[in-house]
Amino acid sequence: MQTGINRLEIKDFNLYYHRTKALEDISMMIPEKKVTAIIGPSGCGKSTLLRSINRMNEMIDGVTVEGQVLLDGEDIYQQDIDVVELRRKVGMVFQRPNPFPKSIFENVAFGVRMGDNVPAKQKLEEVVERSLKEAAIWDEVKDRLHRSAMELSGGQQQRICIARALAVEPEVILMDEPASALDPIATAKIEELIFRLKEKYTIVIVTHNMQQAARVSDFTAFLMLGKLVEFGPTEKMMTNPGSKLTEDYITGRFG
Amino acid sequence: MEQSRHIDRELEQIKEKLLLMAAKAEQIISQAVESLLQRNMTRAEQIMASDKEIDKLEIEIENEAISLIARHQPVAKDLRLLIGIIKINSDIERIGDHGVNIAQCTLKLGQEPPLKPLVDIPRMAQLATAMLKDSLDSFVHEDPEKARRVCASDIQVDQLKDQTLRELMTYMFERPEAISRAMGLILISRNLERIADLSTNISEEVIYISQAKVIKHHQEK
Ligand SMILES: Nc1ncnc2c1ncn2[C@@H]1O[C@H](COP(=O)(O)OP(=O)(O)O)[C@@H](O)[C@H]1O
Ligand SMILES: [Mg+2]
Numbered sequence: 001m002q003t004g005i006n007r008l009e010i011k012d013f014n015l016y017y018h019r020t021k022a023l024e025d026i027s028m029m030i031p032e033k034k035v036t037a038i039i040g041p042s043g044c045g046k047s048t049l050l051r052s053i054n055r056m057n058e059m060i061d062g063v064t065v066e067g068q069v070l071l072d073g074e075d076i077y078q079q080d081i082d083v084v085e086l087r088r089k090v091g092m093v094f095q096r097p098n099p100f101p102k103s104i105f106e107n108v109a110f111g112v113r114m115g116d117n118v119p120a121k122q123k124l125e126e127v128v129e130r131s132l133k134e135a136a137i138w139d140e141v142k143d144r145l146h147r148s149a150m151e152l153s154g155g156q157q158q159r160i161c162i163a164r165a166l167a168v169e170p171e172v173i174l175m176d177e178p179a180s181a182l183d184p185i186a187t188a189k190i191e192e193l194i195f196r197l198k199e200k201y202t203i204v205i206v207t208h209n210m211q212q213a214a215r216v217s218d219f220t221a222f223l224m225l226g227k228l229v230e231f232g233p234t235e236k237m238m239t240n241p242g243s244k245l246t247e248d249y250i251t252g253r254f255g
Numbered sequence: 256m257e258q259s260r261h262i263d264r265e266l267e268q269i270k271e272k273l274l275l276m277a278a279k280a281e282q283i284i285s286q287a288v289e290s291l292l293q294r295n296m297t298r299a300e301q302i303m304a305s306d307k308e309i310d311k312l313e314i315e316i317e318n319e320a321i322s323l324i325a326r327h328q329p330v331a332k333d334l335r336l337l338i339g340i341i342k343i344n345s346d347i348e349r350i351g352d353h354g355v356n357i358a359q360c361t362l363k364l365g366q367e368p369p370l371k372p373l374v375d376i377p378r379m380a381q382l383a384t385a386m387l388k389d390s391l392d393s394f395v396h397e398d399p400e401k402a403r404r405v406c407a408s409d410i411q412v413d414q415l416k417d418q419t420l421r422e423l424m425t426y427m428f429e430r431p432e433a434i435s436r437a438m439g440l441i442l443i444s445r446n447l448e449r450i451a452d453l454s455t456n457i458s459e460e461v462i463y464i465s466q467a468k469v470i471k472h473h474q475e476k
Binding site: 210211214238239240241246247250251252253254 | 258328332333
């Protein structure tokens with residue numbers, strides 16, 4: 001299969017919550033500078049798989065993993081990996097917009113300030129502006145950068161969170177149902193944004209909305225009961241899926 | 256865990272309507288051929304009215320298919336079926352038009368004595384009618400193998416059309432007073448050939464719907 005460059009690869013990956021296996025033998029390539037959607041019935045392990053890509057699962061009690069996740073050829077589960085640096089390279093945006101109760105500026109600058117070498121004020125302002133522009137929200141907030149991020153609408157807050165993720169110059173952005181709490185217009189803005197972001201970033205998005213997966217992604221992974229049923233170009237998956245299970249799921253025969 | 260789907264009922268309804276329209280088109284073609292071979296002018300005149308019904312059904316089916324796509328945003332097989340229905344819909348409508356053309360030529364030819372006993376045209380008519388019937392059967396029973404056989408017959412109709420053209424040209428050169436009748440027969444063979452082509456299109460759509468393969472313009476590998 002032609003998927004371009006593969007910067008990110010999941011290899012024979014298993015994950016357990018205590019004794020329960022939540023992911024089983026997952027192997028897939030995540031192509032660089034493309035959008036890969038993870039779809040499947042709820043509880044099938046989409047969020048678990050997404051969190052495995054930047055070791056967010058580690059924060060959960062009782063999680064053990066087997067197998068590898070390779071980023072630029074290096075296994076992120078190796079002992080000597082710097083997890084903070086890993087999460088800088090692989091950022092995450094969540095389902096509910098979760099800005100901090102601080103100003104818009106501070107929200108976006110947050111990750112940069114947490115880093116090793118905090119840039120000078122002017123440089124920091126540049127980073128914030130670039131990130132807000134990339135997140136397509138600059139024009140809406142440029143006159144109120146020092147007002148609280150909590151005053152913004154849900155859709156705007158979500159774009160602030162995306163700007164926060166972009167500020168630390170990641171390579172990969174993970175998004176877990178980033179538009180599921182938003183209205184159709186705010187959703188369309190996020191989708192438009194995802195479309196533009198893939199010029200620079202590799203994006204992995206979990207969505208329960210099939211049409212959203214069809215609209216925004218280049219590749220789709222279909223998961224069921226913790227197993228990868230099918231992975232391939234979205235266009236093929238939506239017109240002629242290879243597996244009967246995929247067909248039944250995407251055409252709404254179960255789920 | 257199979258779940259009953261609202262879209263299935265609507266797809267069934269739209270398919271039924273398409274088959275109703277297809278039955279009318281088949282009837283038009285067989286009436287047109289019959290009126291031509293038996294020089295039955297009353298039959299030829301009846302055809303125009305049936306074609307009006309086809310035109311009306313075509314518009315209804317197209318609107319229903321578009322509405323279904325807009326409301327359900329179908330994917331996979333559902334999507335292929337709807338796209339297939341839209342194309343078959345327009346193929347059938349045009350088949351009806353070709354039936355009407357044949358009837359009109361027949362009415363004109365009826366005003367003069369027969370030019371010659373017809374040999375290749377009845378064979379073409381028989382082949383084209385069978386192709387139409389088989390292509391529709393392959394749609395109803397979702398039978399891609401039958402659809403492939405229809406596509407394979409197309410070449411025979413093409414050959415008969417060329418043969419008819421060559422033969423009628425010689426009539427025209429020898430007897431100028433035969434020109435208008437020969438032209439009428441050439442037009443009829445041309446319409447029969449188009450009916451065979453459109454039946455081939457229908458069969459190609461059936462293959463696309465059931466196997467997601469595009470075999471148009473001999474692309475199949
Ligand atoms: N923190 C957790 N502790 C124990 N089990 C969990 C935890 N999170 C998820 N699970 C279980 O793992 C499975 C996959 O969950 P999840 O990845 O959230 O699925 P999805 O995102 O596809 O809805 C489910 O059976 C869920 O109950
Ligand atoms: Mg989830």
